[in-house]
Amino acid sequence: MFANSVRQGLRAASRQSVRAFASAAAPRAAPRAGFVVAGAAVAGLAAFYATDAAKLDAAKKTIAGTYKTDSERSFVMIKPDGVSRQLVGKIVSRFEERGYKLVAIKTVTPSEDLAKEHYSDLAARPFYPGLVKYITSGTPVVAMVWEGKDVIKQGRRIVGATNPLDADPGSVRGQYAVSVGRNLIHASDSFEAATKEIGLWFKQAELSDYEPVAWPWVMADN
Template identity: 75%
Template sequence: MFANSVRAGLRAASRSSVRAMSTLPARSAPRFGAGIAAGAAVAGYAMYEASKNPVLLEGAKTIAGEKGTIKPDGVSRQLVGKIVSRFEERGYKLVAIKSLTPSPALAKEHYSDLASRPFYAGLVKYITSGTPVVAMVWEGKDVIRQGRRIVGATNPLESDPGSVRGQYAVSVGRNLIHASDSFDAATKEIGLWFDSAELAEYEPTAWGWVMADN
């Protein structure tokens, strides 16, 4: 189960998103009428509490929630199932998933840290082009760092051959998926794209076998 303090934080983030993104079209807004977040990177990591010991983010044995988004090119190329299977086969738990076409307001908020970069306008135009994206939240040990490894380097030509980008992409502009690169980024993105009620609490049948340390 997600730690109560983390879920409370997500609820607060969602409420903040509602206030900040109240101009989003109703059809694109989650239950709070707020925004969404798109980034196939594993973003907005909600902490997962599996023991009485403190959970350390980005540590060797971190348990966290990761936000990822399959971009329009990944959806158009019909790679959604193959990308999802990479995380499932590793043993990570799918906490939330949905398909949507992000609004310009959502896209700008999601990529706000890149607003000063020359490619920002093109990135927003691309992600809101009309082809849907698939937003996801994954959970498990060290999922933020390991999720980034599954996805591969931003430049597919520098990605490991076994990664998603290393196997299926060749261009930075069409690198298939976004994954959050930090706890703060993941928290922000999960709050943008999902209402806390959309984050499922359950335990897969093999969860204990996958996550146990002994």
């Protein structure tokens, strides 16, 4: 009887010791696991918000609209030779027939300062002085803003290669031009360039905001 009582007491004491050890160890182990989980969560949130911020930055709307949407805009200029050769209507029709929206258009006789600013990225090139002289010769240019999905890239395809001899036959330059020095037309080559050039040639108030009747039939994805 006495032996049974001793054994039961020892068992009870052993269980209490195990519970005490577990209670003592738990507070030390739990925080470590918690810190690991919390650290992973913070890192995950940071990555999520960094990605989200990058998306928001990419979607930032400028005077050139929003890149890769149907509000994207490009600056297009018919140069003095295109105006002198009376090709304005034919060039405008290329963009209209493709489905793009004409947001702004005007004739401008560029000043030397305006021409130099527009072509500032070419200032180190040997042909730069002749280019500025040509654009400011006194014959006006036709400055335009076109809007629509991928209009910057597709506008460049409509215009054709810088050297008309390399341009596709169906492009403006491929059909109407021969010399690189008289290649009729300019079009923005990037979203950054479009933002700069539209802002240089137009005020915000000069840009129209409207929807052509056929717009949904041209720009819808489904």
